[in-house]
Amino acid sequence: MVNRPVIGVVGAGVIGSQVAQTFAQAGHPVVLVDVHDEALERARRSISRDLRFHRMLAGGSTGPGAATKTQAAKTPAAKGAAPGAAAAGNAPAGNAAGGEGESRAAVLERITFTRDLAPLAEAELVVENVVEDWEVKRGVYEKLDPLCADGCLFAVNTSVIPITRVAAATGRADRVLGMHFMNPVPLKPMVEVVRGHHTSPGTLDRARELLAGIGKEAVVVADAAGFVSNRVLMLTVNEAVFTVHENVSAAEDVDRLFKGCFGHPMGPLETADLIGLDTVLLSLDGLYAEFADSKYRPCPLLRRMVDAGLLGRKSGQGFYTYPQI
Amino acid sequence: MTDTSQPQARESIREFLGRHLSGYDIGDDENLFETGYVNSLFLLQLVVFVEETFGLEVEDGDLRRENFCSVSALTGFVAGKQAAAGAPPQP
Numbered sequence: 001m002v003n004r005p006v007i008g009v010v011g012a013g014v015i016g017s018q019v020a021q022t023f024a025q026a027g028h029p030v031v032l033v034d035v036h037d038e039a040l041e042r043a044r045r046s047i048s049r050d051l052r053f054h055r056m057l058a059g060g061s062t063g064p065g066a067a068t069k070t071q072a073a074k075t076p077a078a079k080g081a082a083p084g085a086a087a088a089g090n091a092p093a094g095n096a097a098g099g100e101g102e103s104r105a106a107v108l109e110r111i112t113f114t115r116d117l118a119p120l121a122e123a124e125l126v127v128e129n130v131v132e133d134w135e136v137k138r139g140v141y142e143k144l145d146p147l148c149a150d151g152c153l154f155a156v157n158t159s160v161i162p163i164t165r166v167a168a169a170t171g172r173a174d175r176v177l178g179m180h181f182m183n184p185v186p187l188k189p190m191v192e193v194v195r196g197h198h199t200s201p202g203t204l205d206r207a208r209e210l211l212a213g214i215g216k217e218a219v220v221v222a223d224a225a226g227f228v229s230n231r232v233l234m235l236t237v238n239e240a241v242f243t244v245h246e247n248v249s250a251a252e253d254v255d256r257l258f259k260g261c262f263g264h265p266m267g268p269l270e271t272a273d274l275i276g277l278d279t280v281l282l283s284l285d286g287l288y289a290e291f292a293d294s295k296y297r298p299c300p301l302l303r304r305m306v307d308a309g310l311l312g313r314k315s316g317q318g319f320y321t322y323p324q325i
Numbered sequence: 326m327t328d329t330s331q332p333q334a335r336e337s338i339r340e341f342l343g344r345h346l347s348g349y350d351i352g353d354d355e356n357l358f359e360t361g362y363v364n365s366l367f368l369l370q371l372v373v374f375v376e377e378t379f380g381l382e383v384e385d386g387d388l389r390r391e392n393f394c395s396v397s398a399l400t401g402f403v404a405g406k407q408a409a410a411g412a413p414p415q416p
């Protein structure tokens with residue numbers, strides 16, 4: 001395999017660990033940084049588990065169409081998705097990764113799990129996935145900027161924080177962009193790429209190239225809180241929570257309607273459980289603050305569930321119960 | 326494998342999936358991987374369930390979609406493993 005550039009991944013939570021895994025599967029050496037040892041340990045376990053089942057999840061053994069079939073169901077109208085999806089998951093992730101050819105150990109070995117930011121000096125791209133909290137993110141960029149190579153690109157993986165604001169916290173605004181990865185990262189063929197006010201065309205080209213190398217197609221959108229996907233999704237999720245809050249419907253029935261009537265593979269409340277209710281709440285709070293528009297007001301039930309520690313899949317309980325192991 | 330040869334195994338697989346698919350009522354031949362519920366955590370739970378309930382070992386080579394993609398496929402997979410191990414079929 002050709003030598004692939006080092007990728008830095010900061011934040012080893014739900015999404016950061018998947019981003020690290022995906023780059024490692026495509027052959028990149030990856031430095032995965034978190035402030036918590038437990039988060040790093042959890043990331044190692046979940047990556048290892050994911051790699052074990054990757055071939056099955058990507059549909060490897062039933063032929064190259066399998067992975068795209070589920071994806072196609074999720075994006076029925078996406079004409080551009082078909083070629084991208086066919087290249088995704090299967091091509092780079094399939095042959096370079098986890099599945100048939102390579103052992104789990106080989107992929108895991110490519111990932112350095114550490115609390116130390118220093119090794120990021122080697123990285124050509126740093127994908128930042130720390131908690132959705134501007135003060136925390138700002139602190140991270142203030143440390144990264146002097147430490148990383150001049151040519152290093154910073155990709156902000158955020159649900160609603162404007163990329164231009166993040167870029168302003170660095171001295172390299174032209175090399176900062178948004179990469180909004182979708183959960184589960186190893187299987188999703190597309191990334192919403194966000195062009196900040198100062199993001200240069202060269203940065204976007206390089207980002208597209210790096211993403212193509214891990215089997216992902218980029219759709220570039222301009223910088224506005226929530227971009228396209230989260231702005232629309234979070235409103236939908238919030239409204240779904242309101243219907244439960246107001247006893248209009250049980251959670252199961254809300255989801256059944258979306259699946260049965262609209263052909264969505266998952267309903268909005270299952271999706272919320274998958275994303276994490278705390279992350280959903282932070283996103284809504286962020287949209288509310290950014291647009292100063294009351295239509296983003298988080299449903300009180302959502303806030304209460306988060307206060308009660310019912311965070312969805314990651315805590316074992318959200319709108320549904322998930323047996324913990 | 327058919328209904329008649331493995332009714333108990335089929336029933337307990339159905340029951341397990343019922344509990345784990347948030348009430349989604351899955352048909353015996355419906356593809357699990359197309360429901361949107363399947364992730365690696367779910368698959369791990371499914372493998373542990375199969376191993377513990379039927380007293381068999383799922384090896385990495387068994388981790389293929391055709392073995393796990395539906396109630397019927399799982400029932401057939403369990404029967405095949407049990408036959409190979411010479412173990413008496415158990416629920």
Ligand SMILES: NC(=O)c1ccc[n+]([C@@H]2O[C@H](COP(=O)([O-])OP(=O)(O)OC[C@H]3O[C@@H](n4cnc5c(N)ncnc54)[C@H](O)[C@@H]3O)[C@@H](O)[C@H]2O)c1
Binds near residue numbers: 012133157
């Ligand atoms: N969960 C999703 O589906 C999803 C999808 C796209 C984007 N995002 C965005 O990705 C980011 C992370 O989300 P998540 O769901 O993975 O959250 P998470 O809470 O699971 O993980 C965040 C991680 O960041 C770590 N962290 C906190 N401060 C840090 C610091 N200073 N340095 C290094 N690590 C630090 C935490 O220990 C934690 O492990 C958020 O901005 C979120 O909006 C999430």
